[in-house]
Amino acid sequence: MSDTTKAIFTGDRCLSCTSCMANCPVMAAIKDYRGPKLVGPAHGRMHFSQEDVEESLNYCSNCKSCDRACPSGVAVSTLNMLQRAEYYKNHPHLRHEDMLAHGERMAKLIRKIPFGATFSNIGMGLGKTLGVFSALGLAGERNMPAYASTSFKDKFNRIKQPQSGKKVVMFTGCYINDNEPQVGEAFVKVMNANGYEVLIDTAFNCCGSPLVVTGFLDEAREHADNNVARILYWKSKSIPVVTPCTSCSLMLKEEYHELFGEHEMHEAATNVYDAFEFLEILQERGEFNDNLKPLNQKLLYHVPCHLKSQAIGLPVIEILEEVGGVKVQTADAGCCGISGNYGFRKDKYEISMKIGENLFNRVKQRDFDKVISDCGTCRMQIHHGTDIKPCHPIEILAAAYK
Amino acid sequence: MKISDVIVIGGGLAGLMAAAVAASRKKNVVVLTYGSGSLPLASGAIDFFNADNPEDAVKNLPNHHPYKKIGANVLNTAAKFFIDIAAQANLPYVGRVNAQIPIVTAVGTLKYSALVPESMDASHLAGKKKIFVAGIDGLKDFYPKMLVDNLKKYFPDKEFQTAKIDLHLLGGRDITCMDAAQLLTDNEQILANELKALNAGVDDAIIIPPILGVMGNFSRSVVQTQIRAEIIETTCLPPSPPGIRLQRAFMKYLQSSGVKFFENSKVVRGIVDGKKISGVVVENAVREKIFRAKKIILATGGFYSGGIFMREFDNPKEPIFDLPVFFPEGAENWSNVNLFDDKPQGFSTTGIFTDDNLNPIDADGKILFDNLHVVGANLGSCDKIFERSAGGIAITSAYKAATI
Ligand SMILES: Cc1cc2nc3c(=O)[nH]c(=O)nc-3n(C[C@H](O)[C@H](O)[C@H](O)COP(=O)(O)OP(=O)(O)OC[C@H]3O[C@@H](n4cnc5c(N)ncnc54)[C@H](O)[C@@H]3O)c2cc1C
Ligand code: SF4
Ligand code: SF4
Ligand code: SF4
Numbered sequence: 032m033s034d035t036t037k038a039i040f041t042g043d044r045c046l047s048c049t050s051c052m053a054n055c056p057v058m059a060a061i062k063d064y065r066g067p068k069l070v071g072p073a074h075g076r077m078h079f080s081q082e083d084v085e086e087s088l089n090y091c092s093n094c095k096s097c098d099r100a101c102p103s104g105v106a107v108s109t110l111n112m113l114q115r116a117e118y119y120k121n122h123p124h125l126r127h128e129d130m131l132a133h134g135e136r137m138a139k140l141i142r143k144i145p146f147g148a149t150f151s152n153i154g155m156g157l158g159k160t161l162g163v164f165s166a167l168g169l170a171g172e173r174n175m176p177a178y179a180s181t182s183f184k185d186k187f188n189r190i191k192q193p194q195s196g197k198k199v200v201m202f203t204g205c206y207i208n209d210n211e212p213q214v215g216e217a218f219v220k221v222m223n224a225n226g227y228e229v230l231i232d233t234a235f236n237c238c239g240s241p242l243v244v245t246g247f248l249d250e251a252r253e254h255a256d257n258n259v260a261r262i263l264y265w266k267s268k269s270i271p272v273v274t275p276c277t278s279c280s281l282m283l284k285e286e287y288h289e290l291f292g293e294h295e296m297h298e299a300a301t302n303v304y305d306a307f308e309f310l311e312i313l314q315e316r317g318e319f320n321d322n323l324k325p326l327n328q329k330l331l332y333h334v335p336c337h338l339k340s341q342a343i344g345l346p347v348i349e350i351l352e353e354v355g356g357v358k359v360q361t362a363d364a365g366c367c368g369i370s371g372n373y374g375f376r377k378d379k380y381e382i383s384m385k386i387g388e389n390l391f392n393r394v395k396q397r398d399f400d401k402v403i404s405d406c407g408t409c410r411m412q413i414h415h416g417t418d419i420k421p422c423h424p425i426e427i428l429a430a431a432y433k
Numbered sequence: 434m435k436i437s438d439v440i441v442i443g444g445g446l447a448g449l450m451a452a453a454v455a456a457s458r459k460k461n462v463v464v465l466t467y468g469s470g471s472l473p474l475a476s477g478a479i480d481f482f483n484a485d486n487p488e489d490a491v492k493n494l495p496n497h498h499p500y501k502k503i504g505a506n507v508l509n510t511a512a513k514f515f516i517d518i519a520a521q522a523n524l525p526y527v528g529r530v531n532a533q534i535p536i537v538t539a540v541g542t543l544k545y546s547a548l549v550p551e552s553m554d555a556s557h558l559a560g561k562k563k564i565f566v567a568g569i570d571g572l573k574d575f576y577p578k579m580l581v582d583n584l585k586k587y588f589p590d591k592e593f594q595t596a597k598i599d600l601h602l603l604g605g606r607d608i609t610c611m612d613a614a615q616l617l618t619d620n621e622q623i624l625a626n627e628l629k630a631l632n633a634g635v636d637d638a639i640i641i642p643p644i645l646g647v648m649g650n651f652s653r654s655v656v657q658t659q660i661r662a663e664i665i666e667t668t669c670l671p672p673s674p675p676g677i678r679l680q681r682a683f684m685k686y687l688q689s690s691g692v693k694f695f696e697n698s699k700v701v702r703g704i705v706d707g708k709k710i711s712g713v714v715v716e717n718a719v720r721e722k723i724f725r726a727k728k729i730i731l732a733t734g735g736f737y738s739g740g741i742f743m744r745e746f747d748n749p750k751e752p753i754f755d756l757p758v759f760f761p762e763g764a765e766n767w768s769n770v771n772l773f774d775d776k777p778q779g780f781s782t783t784g785i786f787t788d789d790n791l792n793p794i795d796a797d798g799k800i801l802f803d804n805l806h807v808v809g810a811n812l813g814s815c816d817k818i819f820e821r822s823a824g825g826i827a828i829t830s831a832y833k834a835a836t837i
Binding site: 048049050052053054058059062098099100101102103104284285288297300301303315339340341342343344345349361363 | 435467468469470473474608609611612615616647671672677688693695696697698699715716717718719720722723724738739
């Protein structure tokens with residue numbers, strides 16, 4: 032891979048074939064968005080040097096459906112994000128944008144207060160009822176993700192792991208760390224069962240995905256530089272970095288390099304694996320522990336957009352179908368619509384729910400035992416749209432190890 | 434990694450058809466594609482051959498022509514299968530291999546095709562009393578007046594009337610047919626009301642751009658049942674709703690038959706095992722992944738989609754398996770297409786040569802890989818644009834490759 036994969040160089044390959052427009056879920060949902068071809072490559076190419084702003088760029092959710100439709104390898108969505116950052120050079124961020132971009136900072140502050148997580152969860156509820164959400168520009172219809180009382184990183188030290196010469200570093204991601212530590216615990220159990228000891232590196236920051244989509248590109252760059260240095264450190268020790276969050280893995284593997292184009296970013300990326308991708312590689316090598324107890328479950332799998340973009344097939348299915356009695360069916364209902372913090376904005380809520388409608392209808396058929404999805408915000412959106420709570424596929428696998 | 438029965442490389446018309454045919458025979462199928470192929474740009478109509486009787490014309494083609502390799506007997510079976518898949522997704526098609534069904538283009542000329550979406554079938558125009566042509570406010574690239582001027586040349590003594598319809602769809606941008614089609618999906622009544630106001634009678638026709646939804650025939654039924662005149666869609670500039678309806682019809686079939694369809698997956702090379710390809714390698718941003726199968730179908734779309742590329746002049750390459758690509762040497766041969774000559778000529782005839790099983794062959798006719806089959810725009814030795822055979826070759830070669 033050469034540095035021409037940096038997004039900024041890919042715009043020139045655009046053939047104006049319009050495939051990206053035909054596949055953009057936001058364009059399908061509303062008429063105000065001018066769409067990826069015009070906004071990303073075309074507008075981007077002409078105006079990057081000027082202070083000219085395409086207002087409707089604000090609608091892009093960075094779901095990356097356009098990139099996957101493009102026959103010419105144009106990094107359409109990343110061009111959009113770079114342009115969005117240009118916009119914010121001369122325009123202030125709104126308060127809710129700041130909040131949504133800095134989930135990590137908020138979680139840390141809250142945890143400094145004794146019982147902070149509990150209070151803040153109550154606070155979230157109160158704030159909502161009093162209309163504070165709406166005033167801040169957040170979608171009042173949504174529950175903010177509840178903080179777990181103990182973060183995963185705090186819980187982690189108490190987990191007893193068998194020592195092993197084979198190690199992986201887990202990149203937890205914010206959502207698993209702050210909101211769903213049970214996913215992290217399941218990950219550790221699965222890795223241990225496969226002979227790996229799990230390490231945690233507290234020097235990692237949030238991958239930066241929420242910062243990129245809200246136009247805090249300079250801050251995202253700081254996160255990228257820090258995380259890349261850490262990943263390279265682990266690479267020098269031949270210890271891979273593995274993450275069960277698909278948006279994190281996409282950021283670390285692909286988007287840092289597309290956005291900022293530094294060679295080290297790509298070098299670090301080669302040491303990063305999605306959790307099930309890693310397990311499937313073990314399976315390929317005949318090293319996967321298939322001593323699993325049967326579960327007899329029918330699972331409906333919503334494949335996150337950010338996993339589809341990684342071109343690694345569907346390792347979740349290859350692995351989970353090793354478990355006796357497990358049958359995985361893909362939902363095939365498109366993007367869930369939430370796209371990280373996009374669906375949390377008041378002005379995007381309706382769009383996000385409209386995009387998700389297909390998926391909600393599919394899930395509501397209830398012809399399965401559980402819904403699974405490896406993206407935290409996808410799980411939140413499905414729960415919100417259907418009242419059915421999905422889990423991470425790694426939780427299923429963990430349950431199958433005795 | 435499990436070994437699938439079939440891997441199809443490329444998700445364009447030929448790839449979708451090959452995957453559907455293989456899946457209908459209970460095969461375990463994986464599709465790997467990079468980019469969404471040319472269907473979103475295409476009219477959705479399928480041409481077999483530019484002749485009065487394509488079935489006969491195909492029998493008289495020179496031996497190196499792809500249709501000769503595919504076999505004339507496959508044409509009708511493949512056409513039937515195609516129509517059936519579309520029908521299952523509520524997307525009715527009319528026609529057969531030998532049909533000549535007129536469709537109205539966006540500028541008002543008539544074009545004849547063999548398999549045509551029912552919504553575009555303009556066969557009955559000649560018998561109509563009055564023809565309305567309705568443009569949409571804010572819609573780019575559709576000019577009722579120009580359309581009428583051109584259509585008058587075919588029907589000089591018909592009565593025409595143009596109309597402008599406001600669908601209240603305008604947001605911050607000009608809209609394309611695709612936008613209008615997406616916005617009208619589940620929202621058809623606005624259009625129905627506007628068309629009713631034209632007061633067209635049962636003997637009339639209303640010509641509109643192709644905006645009747647993106648999912649099969651659903652939106653069209655809602656509107657047509659309220660309007661006495663026959664509504665006929667034209668072709669349009671891309672993105673093209675009729676092409677997208679066809680693509681979605683195939684996707685629906687593939688999903689319901691358990692085909693694994695992987696986007697963004699660029700195949701970079703094959704794993705060669707003697708005269709077999711035992712798997713293919715997909716390259717993503719950071720590493721490679723191997724997919725294995727018993728049979729591989731190469732549907733990468735020829736020159737237009739990267740299935741064949743030419744970095745150096747006079748030296749075209751097939752990038753995945755490095756198959757020999759035949760093309761007329763010397764630029765002087767590129768323009769003069771002598772169609773029924775015994776040698777392939779002209780730039781557009783460039784492509785891969787195969788035997789009767791669609792296995793790739795070298796210059797001496799030797800089979801290179803016996804579980805690799807080449808289909809669609811990759812096939813060389815005929816000018817598919819000139820012959821108007823692109824769609825027909827795509828679906829028939831796909832059918833053959835999937836059933837061998
Ligand atoms: C604008 C337009 C209008 C048309 N109108 C008509 C018509 O009216 N009638 C008619 O009969 N035909 C028409 N056609 C042609 C018809 O659609 C053809 O059948 C088609 O172009 C050829 O199909 P294909 O599947 O071989 O190639 P394509 O549709 O080009 O698909 C090839 C696919 O392979 C993918 N690919 C390439 N390389 C790789 C790789 N290394 N790894 C993975 N994937 C790869 C490409 O991205 C693409 O998705 C039209 C075509 C176009 C473009
Ligand atoms: S990233 Fe998603 S929302 Fe943005 S232009 Fe692409 S397809 Fe549309
Ligand atoms: S799909 Fe790619 S090549 Fe086609 S218009 Fe969009 S960016 Fe350009
Ligand atoms: S939240 Fe999930 S499905 Fe939705 S855009 Fe992001 S990755 Fe895709």
